[in-house]
Amino acid sequence: MSTPELLQRPDGQSIAYHHSAGESAGVIFCSGFMSDMEGTKAIALEAAMQGIGRSYTRFDYLGHGQSTGNFTDGCISRWTDDALAVLDNCTAGPQVIVGSSMGGWIGLRMALLRPDRVAGFVGIAAAPDFTLRMRADMSDEAKADIERQGYWEEPTEYSDEPYTITRKLLDDGDRNLVMQGDIPFDGPVHLLQGMKDDSVPWETALQIQEKLTSTDVDVTLVKDGDHRLSEQDDINRLFIAVETVCAKVSR
Template identity: 70%
Template sequence: MTEPTSPNMLPQPDGQSLAYHHTAGFSPGILFCSGFMSDMEGTKALALEKAMTDRRRSYTRFDYLGHGQSTGRFQDGTISRWTDDALAILDNCTAGPQIIVGSSMGGWIGLRMAMLRPERIVGFVGIAVAPDFTTRMWDDMPDAAKTTLETTGIWEQPSEYSDEPYLISKKLIDDGPRNFLLGGPINVICPVHLLQGMKDESVPWKTALQIQEALTSQDVIVSLIKNGDHRLSEPDDIARLILAIERLGAQN
């Protein structure tokens, strides 16, 4: 396995820095938003980089505050902050129209970006998009964990995807409602393609149908993968993702 190459660093006003990799190419470019406690060295992020580079399409991947090679502490992050991080990368590290590819939490953030930068975002591809997941996180939390969170501000939640626990902060839970999407129309006007595994144990597959119903865009495709899990990182999943991106790219 090759070592990750050193990223570029984008300084932020608060003294933190966001790590990113950008490859120049044709428009529209692709901006990949990874999931909760994931980073830009994941299977999908790297597979897309190779595929888009082979097609000479512009591609950007990055790490949020407290993730991967960016600075800061994970527990200081919130959906609002990580959305600001993604917007900073969009505004300062990319040019021209972009297609957002968002995985899990990155899908929630990506939809928020499409609402906030409609003039820049010309397409959105979501992979197991997880809007409003902080509510489910709180609801599923044991009473003892809620007490710990209220008392100390941090709860160490065991992760099924990593040996490291998720550091769930009270700040993250409290910030969630500022970014909720499922309570009303999702004012995204660009074409959207949602990829959702039906064996996803983290995001119920019917969530994709809820998102589809709430979107104001009239160009929405939902692909349900009967044997698909949350990650959707198998070769067939990656091929399906690339086809979705290329379909949206061909429309621009």
Template identity: 75%
Template sequence: MLPRPDGQSLAYYHTPGFSPGVIFCPGFMSDMEGTKALALEKAMTSLHRSYTRFDYMGHGRSTGSFTDGTISRWTDDALAILDNCTAGPQIIVGSSMGGWIGLRMALLRPERIAGFVGIAAAPDFTARMWEDMPPEGRAAIEKDGFWAEPSEYSDEPYIITRKLLDDGPRNYLLNGPIDVTCPVHLLQGMQDDSVPWQTALQIQEALVSEDVTVSLIKNGDHRLSTPDNITGLILATERIGNLRQ
């Protein structure tokens, strides 16, 4: 557990190994025990590459309330793991919201980030949340400060708070160039009903980096967690690792 200045603690697992290491950033209401996080850990540690996975505040085994979380707070959590639990250059692997947070990390710690792999990376998704929210959701946000949106990925609803939506614009990336210069590989399913596949192309266009690969998986969904998808993730991550050794 990594103590935070406000009394919260972040749960993480770190396996030492070769550099550059890999840090996995989970998605919204996801955690470090997911299929992709564990499969990538097994692959990277078998290659003796350093690997770190963690839970944001209010997620998984970390302390705190999920409803107190924002993109700014969860980015700070990820940076705390980077700064305090890893050494040397790191490849960030970000899934969905973790892709937004991972790109923010690359902007804020360019000297530490050797590469970025996005899995259905979802920068600026809070804007789409509000745009797509039905009238009853907007009414709940205005009245109660949150809306419990039914989730197709979990029995638990997604809790969308006014705090999360208000904080989103402070972290937007697609409203201008993204000054990330490290190698980037974006993995995106074309059957993704949470993140439009065109988002990957928007990210590619916005990135300053000249080494950007976009892999569109025609039958891929949002999770991209089939065995073939996992193999593609491992290969993309290790390609960047070999580039930066």
């Protein structure tokens, strides 16, 4: 694990990131909920982009990975602000956002908030508005914990430690919803989605495609694909999708 650069935030926190200079359109990788920039897809995509001389940036949100701060202080608004700070301060020119799971939600928010900078989008099991489903699926016990102490510890197969779901995260999610109407983004998009994903229903990719105003949206459904989409065949699909979107942006 190489030492990252640090981007100082106004509240004294630091966002850890790695940036490789290269040609535009550049690529920014937005990781998922309680994931980080050292994941399989982020690292593999970095090697591929460096190999073809394309600009590439990966980073950790507040309370994730090598960035400072507490995870429980984060929410969609804050993590989107972190991503925008990286976009604004660490990259130049048009960028293609690659968003994995929660990173797909954040990537779509970036596209809406920086239409002059975000030129394309690739989603990997993109999970916009996932806090709505999270709240709806909560047990009575979980809801009671949220009311009593402001958080609930959710067991997960993706980590030995439970996910800490806070009232702040759920309430803030309602202020960042993107699937309630059209998503006004007209750049090229490719959505990769596993059909055996037990975290994000595969139909979500089709719903995102319908909401986007762009007429250039490809959806790849992987019949045996899970939520991670980290097998070598999945990584190969990711490389092709990202470079195809980048080529469209660069035309």
